[in-house]
Amino acid sequence: MPELPEMENYKNLLNQKINGKIISNVTVTREKTINTNVELFRQSVINKRVTKVSRRAKHLIFELDSGMNLLLHLMLGGWMYYGDEHDQPDRTKQVTLSFGTNQLFFIGLRLGYLHLLNEQQLQEEFKELGPEPLDPIFTYESFLDLVQKRKGMLKTTLVNQSFIAGIGNCYSDEICFQAQLNPKNKFNDLSEQQIKALYDAMMTIFHSGIQQGGYMDSPFTKEDQLTGKYQTLVYDREGQPCPRCNGTIILEQVSSRKTFFCPKCQR
Template sequence: MPELPEMETYKSLLQPLIGGQSITGVTINREKSINVPVEQFTSLVINQKIKSIERRAKYLVFQLQNDSNLLLHLMLGGRIFLGNEEDRPDRTVQVQLSFGNHQLYFIGLRLGYLHLLSHEMVQQEFQHIGPEPLDQNFSFYAFQTILKDKRGGLKTTLLNQEVIAGIGNRYSDEILWQAQLLPERKINELDSGDLGRLYESMQYILQKGIQQGGYMEEPLFKGDQKTGGYEMIVHSREGENCRRCHSLIVMNEISSRKTYFCQNCQH
């Protein structure tokens, strides 16, 4: 599932490509991927310019000229591709927006969706989402404050979107490895040094993920050289040597999520 770095990469790459461009065509191949009747969706989206593209947590918001918004959540297996019919991936396209000769393909939306919402409805969708971990106002003090009364495990807490926005299964493993903390450690067991390492690791890993274009290997467009440059350090590397201490990486299931860590140097 795309997480904060992947969605931020999509945002930064799409903005100069389709920002200010008008949607010249709409194709809906799966009605369950949208939230209103096809005719209503099309009439409110067609010929609208993309005013801006914003990211919140794992969502993208395409703000339209008429103050409507397209809220995208890719969920598991979803991706997008910008190009023409000749270049598009050989996968099922659920929704397609045209920008003249180029198409924005929304692919693999089995669980994901592209919903047409007002500004107020978008804010309502976000009302229970926690703070952005890379926001300039999200200080170490703010981090300590939101974790103050938490007693759950580290892994499950990082995955909780109501606590902190945008972190998923992959980057939670990366963050905990960087912080040298075991994923099942309890929040209330951590001292100030542990919390400091966790905060700094979260900032470092997410910023590195964004700088390197996230982990998803599929390009956003033909010739895309940025997307997919981040290489996982610990996630999905069961049986490989830890890059820090050279012990073997192990995998356990935590809350039905495959979780990867080093038993030797994570404590």
């Protein structure tokens, strides 16, 4: 499932391609992907200009000049491709937004969605989300305040979207590895030095993930050489040698979530 680095990468690429452009047509092949009837959706979107693409947690927001927004959550298996009628994946598209001769294809949205929302509805969707870790105001001091009363395990707490927005299975494991902490450790057992290591690891992993286009390897365009270049440190590497201590990476279920870590150097 795409997490913060993948969605931030998409956001940057989308702003390069469609920011300021007018949606000339809309095709919906799966009505469950949207939250209105197809005709209303089309009427609300066609001939509207995309003024900005922004991100909140694992969501993208396509801001329209009408004041309405398209809220995207890719969920498991969802991805996007920007091309034309001669350059498009041979896959079923749930929604297609046309920008003249170019098109933005939404693919694999069996669990994901593209909803039409006004500003009030949009904020209602986000009311339970925690802080954005890339926000300049998310300092170490604010993180320290955030964890003061936390008692749960690192893994289960980090993936809790009401704690910090945007972290999922992959990057929770990557962050714990970078901080040299076992994901089964509990927050209330951490020293202040370990909390600082966790915060620093979060910043390092997120910036590295974004700079390398995230870990999902489906290109956004035919010329896209960035998306999917992030090489995970421990996630999905069961049985492989640890890149730090040469121990063996293991897989365990932590609260029903797949969790990868090195038991030798993550203590």
